């Protein structure tokens with residue numbers, strides 16, 4: 001059987017819409033850039049991935065507890081965290097089209113073009129200049145010079161009419177209350193990361209949930225960034241969801257904990273069902289580390305748009321707790337009674353974008369297979385995260401078959417997300433569920449209800465399309481067995 005994997009992002013964008021996974025936001029009004037809505041199947045898939053993460057982090061660790069902090073936070077939080085001054089991208093505008101671009105990405109695009117034209121030396125030279133941008137005149141000036149010197153044109157209009165490069169803050173700003181003066185002093189922000197909600201609650205959790213270092217706080221929630229380059233489906237969104245965990249450790253143990261968490265998180269991606277050869281870790285070189293980080297690495301997935309970050313693991317040192325101590329005046333320290341020692345804990349952070357995880361799961365599961373001269377599209381999702389677990393079909397619309405199918409639907413509903421379907425040929429019903437990633441389909445036929453003894457039905461397995469005949473009383477067990485032994489192919 002010939003099998004084709006996903007080749008381009010458009011295929012998954014179309015399937016995501018057609019099968020009710022992901023829609024563009026406000027589509028009837030022409031859409032809103034880089035904002036997306038999850039449809040019925042997408043909502044289930046996203047929830048299952050979220051639960052899979054939550055369980056791995058909290059249920060399997062007795063020293064990691066949950067938090068649900070608010071999206072709005074005191075404006076001082078973002079001064080302390082460095083986001084007000086430093087959460088910027090260097091942007092440049094094309095005067096002809098009024099389109100805005102990230103200056104460093106324009107240069108990166110040009111480097112890729114040079115490489116594709118076998119101009120490796122020129123590409124290396126420009127890469128070197130890009131890597132050291134900011135060390136000559138200033139970041140904006142250096143990037144502007146690279147664009148001008150290399151005559152880099154606007155990707156869409158082809159024009160060479162650039163403005164200066166300016167820093168553009170990615171936080172969305174709004175105001176509280178009816179009496180706002182419109183001054184910056186009233187500004188509140190939509191959080192650009194969930195992590196700060198954890199840092200400012202460090203002491204609350206430690207004091208009230210009786211946690212001793214090392215311990216972790218896990219949180220899932222929305223984050224907002226006014227991304228300018230936002231053209232890659234749910235990979236880069238303006239409103240997205242993060243799953244973050246901050247693990248507070250004694251200074252000196254941080255390097256070891258960092259390695260431990262990097263490995264643990266990579267294992268989680270494999271357990272989610274992602275094929276190993278599509279995953280890799282990418283440590284950040286020392287000269288590229290964020291100002292707060294002692295070490296950092298990305299877990300990357302090979303999307304149809306190339307190898308890209310899905311998750312970041314960071315050793316954030318004591319930067320955040322020290323900053324919040326300084327800005328709030330409240331001590332954020334830990335007293336180790338056994339060692340009679342007081343210190344500000346270091347933080348190992350694991351931060352994964354839920355939407356990027358959904359996109360990774362969809363891309364990784366997608367296959368087109370030639371079956372009997374026909375092409376079947378199938379999502380080979382890990383059954384544990386599949387939106388619908390079991391499709392239940394009477395072979396034809398006859399009372400006897402429909403009654404048993406409804407009874408099975410009723411019985412299995414408590415344990416699994418099930419779907420009853422009696423419309424169209426059985427082949428069409430299987431194909432619909434293949435595209436939705438439903439791992440098991442139960443068909444009720446006359447052979448099973450009219451034979452001697454207990455009623456039997458067939459279970460058809462999505463991945464290899466084989467079928468087993470199973471007594472109705474064994475269905476739950478048969479599904480659970482297959483679900484627990486599933487491996488990605």
Ligand code: GAP
Nearest residue numbers: 193195235236237240310311312351352353356
């Ligand atoms: N607290 C650390 C932090 O926020 P980050 O690397 O900026 O670090 C962490 O973001 C993760 O959040 C990324 O690995 C990515 O999966 C996700 N993420 C970041 N920006 C995103 C965006 N605009 N759209 C979707 N996901 C995004």
